[in-house]
Amino acid sequence: xxxxxxxxxxxxxxxxxxxxxxxxxxxxxxxxxxxxxxxxxxxxxxxxxxxxxxxxxxxxxxxxxxxxxxxxxxxxxxxxxxxxxxxxxxxxxxxxxxxxxxxxxxxxxxxxxxx
Amino acid sequence: xxxxxxxxxxxxxxxxxxxxxxxxxxxxxxxxxxxxxxxxxxxxxxxxxxxxxxxxxxxxxxxxxxxxxxxxxxxxxxxxxxxxxxxxxxxxxxxxxxxxxxxxxxxxxxxxxxxxxxxxxxxxxxxxxxxxxxxxxxxxxxxxxxxxxxxxxxxxxxxxxxxxxxxxxxxxxxxxxxxxxxxxxxxxxxxxxxxxxxxxxxxxxxxxxxxxxxxxxxxxxxxx
Numbered sequence: 001x002x003x004x005x006x007x008x009x010x011x012x013x014x015x016x017x018x019x020x021x022x023x024x025x026x027x028x029x030x031x032x033x034x035x036x037x038x039x040x041x042x043x044x045x046x047x048x049x050x051x052x053x054x055x056x057x058x059x060x061x062x063x064x065x066x067x068x069x070x071x072x073x074x075x076x077x078x079x080x081x082x083x084x085x086x087x088x089x090x091x092x093x094x095x096x097x098x099x100x101x102x103x104x105x106x107x108x109x110x111x112x113x114x115x
Numbered sequence: 116x117x118x119x120x121x122x123x124x125x126x127x128x129x130x131x132x133x134x135x136x137x138x139x140x141x142x143x144x145x146x147x148x149x150x151x152x153x154x155x156x157x158x159x160x161x162x163x164x165x166x167x168x169x170x171x172x173x174x175x176x177x178x179x180x181x182x183x184x185x186x187x188x189x190x191x192x193x194x195x196x197x198x199x200x201x202x203x204x205x206x207x208x209x210x211x212x213x214x215x216x217x218x219x220x221x222x223x224x225x226x227x228x229x230x231x232x233x234x235x236x237x238x239x240x241x242x243x244x245x246x247x248x249x250x251x252x253x254x255x256x257x258x259x260x261x262x263x264x265x266x267x268x269x270x271x272x273x274x275x276x277x278x279x280x281x282x283x284x285x286x287x288x289x290x291x292x293x294x295x296x297x298x299x300x301x302x303x304x305x306x307x308x309x310x311x312x313x314x315x316x317x318x319x320x321x322x323x324x325x326x327x328x329x330x331x332x333x334x335x336x337x338x339x
Contacts (some may be wrong), residue, residue, distance in 0.1 A: 006221040007316060014218065018211040025207055029200045032182050032338050042339070049334035053327055060214050060323045062316070068125060069132035070140040074150050081161045088165050092172025099175050106175040111265040113184050113257050 007062040017059045024048050024055075149317045153324045156285075160328050163278050164335055170270040179266035181337045184257065185249070199337050202245050203329065209238035210326040213293075213319045220315035225300055228315060232297035235322065239290040246283045250276075278332055285325050292318055 028048040031041055058064040063071060123131055132139050140147050171178055186193035216231035253259045253275075261276050263269040296318045299305060305312055 006313060007217070008221050009218070011215070011218060014211065014214045018207070018214070021207045021210070022204065025200075025203050028334065028338060029196065029203070032196055035182075045334050045338045049330055052330045056210065056323055056327050056330070060210055060326075061320055067128060067132060067141050069129045070142060070147070070150065072129060073140070074154055077154060078157050078161070081158070081165070084161070084165050085168070088169040089172060092169040095169075095173035096175060099173070103175070106177070108176040108267065110177055110179070110267045113179075113186070113266055 007065060009062075009065070013059060017055050020055060021052055024052050028052075143313050143317075145317050146313065146320070149320050153320065156324065156328075160278075160281070160331070163274075163281065164331060167270075167274040167278060167336065170274060171268070174268040174270055176268040178268050179264065179271045181339075184253070184259075184266060185337065196337060198245060198249055199333065202242055202249075203333055205238050205242050205245070206326050206329050209235045209242070210323055212238065213322045217316045217319040220300070220312035223310060223312065225303075225306070228312070229297050229301040232293050232300065232315070232318075236290045236293040236297065239286050239293070239322075239325075243283055243286050243290070246279065246286075250279075275336065278336060282325070282328055282332060285328070289322050289325050292321065 025048075028045060031044045031048070036044060057075075063075070122128060132141065138144070182195040183193075185199050186195045187197045188194070212231050213235045216228050216235060219227040219231060258265050259272045259275070261273040264272050296314055300312070300315065305314065
């Protein structure tokens with residue numbers, strides 16, 4: 001059981017993941033810099049986000065080496081958030097529709113930010 | 116720990132761990148508690164991000180384009196999101212130095228652990244500094260307020276200040292936490308208590324979590 005001795009792993013593992021996180025962050029910045037739009041943009045943002053989050057939790061936070069009981073207890077409950085996202089997106093779309101129906105389309109005139 | 120090595124893994128291991136009438140997870144209690152705290156924090160940040168999603172969906176006004184709002188010019192053309200990108204890289208760098216500190220802690224190399232933790236804290240502090248700069252620029256130059264802004268939907272300001280403010284507060288608390296633990300590593304506090312450096316890993320869990328939350332904020336608030 002790794003935890004009795006503490007989590008000891010070769011340094012090279014950390015350097016690899018460290019490097020990967022830099023590369024993935026660079027890629028996600030490039031999604032914005034190269035101005036990708038639509039599904040390609042959202043897909044890439046989510047892909048890089050989940051990869052980064054996964055590497056941080058699995059390697060840096062040592063979840064990969066913990067016992068299954070801890071993995072289930074900690075990583076299981078957040079799945080419920082998917083339900084919240086689903087419900088609130090239904091709600092969000094519905095509120096927007098009712099606003100358009102009762103108040104009409106927005107008449108807001110945006111200014112562009114000044115630098 | 117020859118007994119522990121023989122323990123079953125997989126599903127049988129889960130059943131045994133939960134059914135054996137003692138500490139469940141086979142990790143130090145401090146670590147289990149930190150994980151449970153982080154789980155609750157996950158729900159807090161999720162509620163903020165989901166709240167942001169629903170107000171952004173519900174507004175009929177155009178959403179300000181983060182790429183333009185957070186652009187910064189160094190004399191020439193404004194570079195989109197450049198400060199946010201630098202902040203992201205700083206936080207990742209600090210996560211790396213923290214991972215090294217944990218490793219050095221288990222090797223009982225007090226000096227390296229101390230300096231790596233100090234480096235992590237300094238990177239964290241510079242992150243907060245840049246955030247302060249970003250807030251100032253947004254409030255003073257762009258006129259963003261929690262109740263409105265000239266670029267688009269009023270909800271932009273309230274979501275932004277709440278989410279990044281709460282995250283910045285976590286970073287600031289983390290910097291203080293890291294410095295306290297680092298100081299105790301340096302002055303031999305843990306050495307006198309049996310040379311146990313698990314606390315470095317526990318502090319590290321918190322720090323990596325702060326970085327983890329930033330990954331989601333960066334994706335959903337700044338890039339989306």
